[in-house]
Amino acid sequence: MKEILKLVDISKRFPGNQALSSVSVTFHENEIHGIVGKNGAGKSTLMNIVMGIIGADQGEIVFKNTKIENAQPKTMIELGITFVPQKLRMLNTLSVAENLFCGNLPKNQYGIINWNQVYKKANKALSSMGLDIDSKISVQELSVEQRTMLIISKAVLYDSKIIILDEPTAVLNKRERSLIFKFINQQKQKGISFIFISHHLEEIFEICDKVTILVDGKSKGTHQVSELNIERLINLMIGKNIGSYKRQNYINNKKKVLEVKNLTRRGYFEKINFNIHEGEILGICGLGSSGLNELMQSLYGMDRRGIGEIKLEGKAFKSGKPSESMKQGVAYLTHDRHENGLINFRSLAENITVSVMNKISNFSLISNSKERDIAIDQIEKLKIHPPDFEKTIDLFSGGNQQKIIFGRLSVINPKLMLLQEPTQGVDVNAKNDIYRIIENLSLDQISILIASSEIREMINICDRIIVMNENRLVEEFTHENFSFEKIMLSMEQAHS
Template identity: 40%
Template sequence: MDNKARLKLEHITKEFPGTKALSNVGFDVMKGEVHALVGENGAGKSTLVSIIAGVQQPDEGQMFFDGVEIVHHSTLDAQKVGIGLVHQELSLCSHLNIGENIFLGRLPKNMLGVIDYEKLYFESKKLLEMFNSDLAPTEKISDLNVAQRQMVEILKALSYNCKLLILDEPTSSLTDRETKELFKIIRQLKDKGTSIIYISHRLAEIQEICDRISVLRDGHYIKTVNVKDVDVNQVVNMMVGRNIEFLYPPKSTQVAEELLRVENVTSKGIFENINFSLYQGEILGFSGLVGAGRTEVMKAICGIDKKNKGEIYFKKNKIEIKDYKQAIEHGIVYMTEDRKHEGLFLHMNIKHNITAAVLRKLSKSITLDAKKEEDLSSEYVKILDIKTPSVNQECGSLSGGNQQKVLFAKWLAAKPKILIVDEPTRGIDVNVKTEIYKLLRKLSNDGIGVIVITSELPEAIGICDRVVVMHEGVITGIVQGEQINEQCIMKYAANVC
């Protein structure tokens, strides 16, 4: 790491109607440094990096890049000086292919002004090989999963000759292997003098890859520390402003009746012969590497995706689920991992999102009972402690943690008997994670069967009573008790037992 500042921020301030997002924020990022930026949701991280990247302009303050004051009026201005940003929210064009997305706006052309696809795909392939990816530059974005799309976003930023690369939650959808490949690239960029601002809620990753950490809280700069000088608890305390017991609630010790039994459920080419049981009041985890088939199994059980064969039993009675509507009628609901695109209507208010799955119950004949809708949504806002001045606030304006709470409220309003949650704490801060863990345990204690799909090993170990582990579409193990540990789960996930 060079001892010269690549980026220096002084007194950066930004206000929005009714709130001060940033107040006199200032710190520096050195040349060849991987610099973590941490804070709870709403701390001001996204606003700050959007200012650095030219998406927004500060109301007050100065920015210096390689010792020269810079003023960004657009992202193009930022790119010209060598600043690239990978947003947490994916911004790819789904109808274009990988190569076209990476070089969108800069497509190479031949002497006749026609797009030079040979050169485009050659350059794209070189970038893909940095990740040891088997994907072809010609593959459509619409055919990729979330992890693959995240990788393309990162490659798109790397395609610019960045001096400063900003990565906002870059590993949230990556497998362990892809994360290691990303870290390898980050280290290569660092060795070449590239500076990186790394935003993540995964503090273990920050300890592994970052040199220093700057902490924001409620729009204020708190402190910059060397990674080697602090532990995770100290960082969390700086983020939340108080000591926090980041503990999972006690696990269930009750042996209850079988609530759900799945026998030989198969979807050819995706997963086969899936067998497991869920007991009333337990939290059953589904673990495995990305692509293991966990989400696909749950969607098939719920009738969202088709299955070729297999039986599903609810309280020992065989049930037919041909579509998601039937699953809901049986009391089985699935909460998607992609809240922004599949779970919520971001342009609509909180009230309409919470009641979206129960409109029939709130209707008189063909007329919606507005008071019932208001009362129900207000009740769940209170129960889940959703931070909002009104149920009429637009859902898209909420923090990630509060959006996740709205998604929980939407499906809890349907009074499920079985709740399937897919990556329930992805991209949310430690306080909200703790709240969600307590909520899941309360639901299980109340007799609801809970299935948690998670790629976070500490989460699977800490919250689940049993863990089903999958590898390439098959169940390789079901662990419980002392077997629920990182070594055992990873062996089954890699199918090396």
């Protein structure tokens, strides 16, 4: 097999973070090359460098034996490298055919578009790709897997040599996944190489020929998938870049705070049953496709609940909106801080007190001193740095932004906190701080539910861990018998 793209000793440093340190990978024609690694391992940085979106500090990119100097997005696209992002972007108001031929529609000799030809050609192209889609319909009517396949088809039709797939299966179920895999395998036969990024290790074994493991910005080598098994892969992925914080005391309180019975929502999760006790830290591990995100948002009342029963301290908890949930003592930390966690352009104090405006105001007139007191109190408790309550939140580091949001949650005095990926996009020291904060909260008798894919860190902090896989809760571990490998296997493997 011929080499097509070679990355040699790539390093990249961001302020306060060595994202990649001399990573070398070689991609060949006709292969599907998996890249695995946890969040923050450097996968997206590496791909951004390949696409020319950011430049590497060191190292070189070699495409078909020619060194690429000063790679720009345009040059990389022209070389035939296509990036398929997780959130697919298409011309949503237009037809499949037009998406396929955007910018270059088939025309007759007078330069006039012949729509019959357009649809015919599009249908032909699609069926040559093994796709059965009517090119006349709007892309909005396509399902996610059809859209993914359409984008791949387009890349293939336009002579792409390398197609990078960023977690293409994150929101798909098994049947849809196997459709995409079958499709990718067909395209591979045409001499196209795929770079496949996934959290789902089972998928690597299902589809990839080779796999490169990234841990904390370093490569742990490229392996033939046939020579690996999932346990070995999991072993290779364990890194050091996790919070080393270790839980001090475990809780032994049997007072139930939250009871969830048979919670079922069409398309996302079914028959969810679990309890949380007072002051307990319960972890739920699951991949993006497991329905975990939707479960958390449904519990908070941001999204539809579906059917089933939820009880908070013995009473039915039927909140349909966030303000109601907070009133009843449930707080929520989102996994996407930038999208729906921060109130941009506003000060630290405003961000902390946003949910407790009634506490800082009399007859809806805000008292600056009360606001300041609450903010300063949280700054001290959470060690937010710099301790400037008037500073705009956008100017804080990721770790401190996350602490500020923790401050927002704790000032409402909740009984239960729902945390999604509490340490995402945060450096190691801040991670330890955040876990200390979480444990302190639990000592205040606040029950905490953490949804995360950082198993190592969950093991260090949780009382119990339950695993969600394929829209169901599948296994429960207590802190006496936590095991990274077992939890990961349970998360990744198919349960029948």
